[in-house]
Amino acid sequence: MAPANLRQLPTLDNLKGFVAAARHLxxxxxxxxxxxxxxxVSRQVQGLEEQLGTALFLRTTRQLxxxxxxxxxxxxxxxxxxxxxxxxxxxxxxxxxxxxxxxASIGFSALWLVPRLSDFQGLHPDIGVRLSADNRRVxxxxxxxxxxxxxxxxxxxxxxxxxLFDEVLLPVASPALxxxxxxxxxxxGANLPSLTLLALEDGSDYPGLRWENWLDPxxxxxxxxKGLLQFNHYDQCIAAALAGHGAALGRLPLIRDxxxxxxxxxxxxxxxxxxxxxxxxxxxxxxxxxxVARFVAWLQAVATRESSADAIIPxxx
Numbered sequence: 452m453a454p455a456n457l458r459q460l461p462t463l464d465n466l467k468g469f470v471a472a473a474r475h476l477x478x479x480x481x482x483x484x485x486x487x488x489x490x491x492v493s494r495q496v497q498g499l500e501e502q503l504g505t506a507l508f509l510r511t512t513r514q515l516x517x518x519x520x521x522x523x524x525x526x527x528x529x530x531x532x533x534x535x536x537x538x539x540x541x542x543x544x545x546x547x548x549x550x551x552x553x554x555a556s557i558g559f560s561a562l563w564l565v566p567r568l569s570d571f572q573g574l575h576p577d578i579g580v581r582l583s584a585d586n587r588r589v590x591x592x593x594x595x596x597x598x599x600x601x602x603x604x605x606x607x608x609x610x611x612x613x614x615l616f617d618e619v620l621l622p623v624a625s626p627a628l629x630x631x632x633x634x635x636x637x638x639x640g641a642n643l644p645s646l647t648l649l650a651l652e653d654g655s656d657y658p659g660l661r662w663e664n665w666l667d668p669x670x671x672x673x674x675x676x677k678g679l680l681q682f683n684h685y686d687q688c689i690a691a692a693l694a695g696h697g698a699a700l701g702r703l704p705l706i707r708d709x710x711x712x713x714x715x716x717x718x719x720x721x722x723x724x725x726x727x728x729x730x731x732x733x734x735x736x737x738x739x740x741x742x743v744a745r746f747v748a749w750l751q752a753v754a755t756r757e758s759s760a761d762a763i764i765p766x767x768x
Contacts, residue, residue, distance in 0.1 A: 461499050461502055461503075462498075464495060465495045465496070465498050465499040465502075466499070466528050466532065467485065467495075467532065468481065468485065468487075468491075468492045468495030468496055468499075469495065469496050469499050469507060469521075469524070469525070469528065470525065470528050470529050470532055471484050471485055471492065472492055472496055472508070472515070473507075473508075473517055473521060473525040473529070474525075474529070476514065476515045476516065476517075477515060478492050478493050478496075478515070496508065503520070503524075505518070505520045506518050506520070506521070507520060507521035507524060508521055548577055548578065548579050549577070549578050549579070549740065549741070549742035550578070550579040550580065550581055550742070551578060551579070551580050551581070551597050551598060551742050551743050551746045552580075552581045552583060552595060552596050552597045552598075553580060553581070553582050553583065553596070553597065553598045553599070553600070553746070554583045554585065554589045554591070554594075554596045554598070554599040554600070555582070555583075555584060555599065555600040556584070556585070556586050556600070556602060556685075557584045557585065557586055557684050557685070557686060558684060558685030558686045558689075558705065559600055559602070559705065559730070560582055560584035561584070561686040562685070562686050562689060562705040562706065563704065563705045564582065564600070565582070566708065567753060568580060568582075570749075570753070571746065571749050574749065575742075575745055575746075575749070578742045578745060578746065580746070583596060586653065586655075586684075588601070591733070591735035591736070592735060592736060596735060597734065597735050597740075597743045597746075598732065598733070598734055598735070598743065598746060598747060598750070599732075599733045599735075600615070600730060600731070600732060600733075601730070601731045601732075601733055602618075602728060602729075602730055602731075603728060603729070603731060604726065604727045604728055604729070605727060605729065608729075608731045609731070609733050611733065611734070612731040612732060612733040613731065613732045613733075613751065614729050614730070614731055614732075615729070615730040615731065615732050615750065615751070615754035615758075616704050616729065616730055616754050616757070616758040617723060617724070617729045617730075617758070618659060618702060618703075618704070618723065618724035618727075618728040618729050618730070619702070619703035619704065619721050619722065619723055619724070620659060620660070620700055620701065620702060620703065620721065620722060620723075620724055621700075621701050621703060621717045621718075621719055621720065621721040621722070622638045622665060622698050622699070622700055622701065622717070622718040622719050623692060623698065623699055623700075623701035623706065623710070623715040623716065623717055623718060624636070624646075624692060624695075624697070624698045624699070624715065624716060624718055625692060625693060625694070625695040625714070625715065625716070626713060626714075626715075626716050627695050628646075628695045628697070628698070629716045629718065631645070632645055632646070633645060636716055636717075636718055637718055637719065638665060638669070638698070638718040638719045639669065639671075640669065640670070640671055640675075642718075643666075643671055643675045643676050643677075644675060644676070644677055645677055646676050646677055646697060646698050647676065647677050647678040647679065647680055647696060647697030647698070648662055648673055648676045648678070648679050648680070648697060648698060649680050649682070649688050649691050649692055649696065649697040649698060649699040649700075650662060650679060650680070650681045650682070650688070650700075651681075651682060651683075651684075651685050651688050651700075652681035652682065652683060653682075653683040653684065653685075654683075657726070657728065658725060658726045659724035659725045659726040659727075659728055660700055660702075662700065664725050665700070665719065677697075678697070680696065680697055685702070685705075689701070689705075689706060689709075689715075692715060693709070693714055693715065698718060701715060701717075703721050704730065704757065704758070707757060730754075732747065732750060732751070732754075734747060
């Protein structure tokens with residue numbers, strides 16, 4: 452094919468204005484797409500028609516229609532611009548680091564994932580991570596998410612998901628609050644009137660996170676507590692416990708490091724969730740990119756290490 456005479460080709464702006472107008476059969480809609488005024492698009496098309504020496508549109512008071520010459524140019528120009536846009540995207544993306552988009556609940560993100568991301572970045576500095584923290588269950592394909600962490604029972608776990616770890620719970624408080632309790636650091640009838648209960652109340656039905664599961668076996672009621680504070684995000688509940696505002700139901704996978712550091716102390720031995728909830732990893736269909744595989748492998752390795760038999764669970768005093 453002979454090389455094109457670039458001086459004879461229309462300007463790119465005029466071609467873009469024409470293709471947009473031809474796609475919508477409207478100068479107004481083309482102007483909105485290109486963020487231009489209607490008169491600017493009209494001038495682009497008029498300039499193209501003058502250069503080609505032929506009309507590209509039939510203009511009436513009610514509608515815009517392509518002439519045969521306009522239809523021929525639109526078919527070829529739209530295809531050319533689409534291929535040019537694809538090349539530009541490929542060149543631009545080649546200069547960017549690969550990225551993994553992760554969806555997780557706000558509580559899991561704040562308490563577990565964010566503190567550990569520096570470990571992943573140290574191992575894979577060439578891979579970027581975009582964290583989408585949301586308690587809403589996202590559609591991975593529709594919202595361009597590579598990996599999601601789901602909190603659910605095994606029965607409700609999505610097909611193809613992998614369990615990271617089980618839910619394990621225990622009541623916790625700050626060291627200062629625990630030391631001030633009249634009967635020592637324990638959840639019992641003698642201490643309950645001195646405790647404010649910190650509870651998650653976000654509209655979700657998670658029976659295992661209810662205080663009744665701990666109080667009923669002891670013959671106690673939340674009405675006997677000093678007070679009740681409710682939060683719609685779990686990380687707020689733990690922040691209040693760290694600040695000494697009361698006792699929270701600690702989710703061991705999410706607060707293990709705070710227990711290990713002595714920033715929280717247990718008021719009873721840990722036990723598995725009464726309703727069988729756990730944390731599951733779900734990868735988007737077709738998410739086989741190398742950076743996604745590396746992030747998934749890292750996530751599984753950390754989860755296995757932290758839930759292994761030799762992982763430290765602080766003793767209950």
